[in-house]
Amino acid sequence: MMARLEKFRAFIAAQTGIALDADRYYMVDTRLLPVMRANKIALLDTLLDQAMAGTDTALTQSVIEAMLTCETFFFRDRPVFQVFREEILPEMMAARQNTRRLRIWCAAASTGQEPYSLAMILDENASVLKGWQVEIVATDISASALEIARSGFYNQFEVQRGLPVTQLLRYFVREQDRWRIAEHLRSRIEFNQLNLKKDFRYIGDFDIIFCRNVLMYFDTDTKRDILGRMSDAVADDGWLLLGATENTSGLAKDLVPDIRIPAGYRPRNHASASGRVLKMMPMRA
Ligand SMILES: C[S@@+](CC[C@H](N)C(=O)[O-])C[C@H]1O[C@@H](n2cnc3c(N)ncnc32)[C@H](O)[C@@H]1O
DSSP states (O other), X not given: OHHHHHHHXXXXXXXXXXXXXGGGTHHHHHHHHHHHHHTTOOOHHHHHHHHHHTSSHHHHHHHHHHTOOOOOOTTSSHHHHHHIIIIIHHHHHHHTTTXXXXXXXXXXXXXXXXXXXXXXXXXXXXXXXXXXEEEEXXXXXXXXXXXXXXXXXXXXXXXXXXXXXXXXXXXXEEETTEEEEOHHHHTTEEEEEOOTTSOOGGGOOEXXXXXXXXXXXXXXXXXXXXXXXXXXXXXXXXEEEEOTTXXXXXXXXXXXXXXTSTTEEEEXXXXXXXXXXXXXOOOOO
């Protein structure tokens, strides 16, 4: 069994970048039990073998999905959204006066609460953004999370987590026992399935990238690789925002933290010109 779990660990790492912790192999069991039941498979070994064989793509996808952690909520890490509203957005607007175009990417958007939180802030700034083209591209590896995100339906518990009541009443409509986000916010977000392990150059360059609370699940090489490709995808004067407990230490020589925001990074060239960054020890990567 241990050898099969090791093989499964390598399989999940190759497919998603997620590093399953050997101390937490029990998680494989608990998370895959519903998949076993749904597919009438009695033994975990059988399920793992079939998933890794890849002949039944739907089964493989269900197994991969079961290993993802899609925890999220509205305005998660409130100070990040405050700095976005009060500093990043006005600064980026000043820098883009000529083109009047901004591109924002939520790179692990899960069930949508993060891009919708941004969409609410943009909506609150609708008068100053008149005539601007602001794109929000929201991606995730999980098809089922994206389905919820696209639908815009949330239950009572989900709307009570992080969402101020004024925003709930302003931007959601009650539909029986659920709440649905307003159509004008839903339609301004482009949701797409995207695996960060794979090439993402095709989605273009961005002024601001939110890549929060996902790198922490990856092994070091995957983190370094993704951060490197994200540094290439972010504008020279743009921002990369990680989760509040994440950092790029030793992983990304082209990114430097900005003092104004926890886990906010800027491309090194811009950062040294602006002088607003933390003085850091040279990074090892
Ligand atoms: C904990 S959630 C974070 C959601 C949101 N960014 C936040 O901070 O609240 C992590 C998300 O990363 C996604 N994810 C995991 N591996 C991924 C990969 N290789 N490519 C893209 N998304 C991935 C999961 O499906 C999950 O929705």
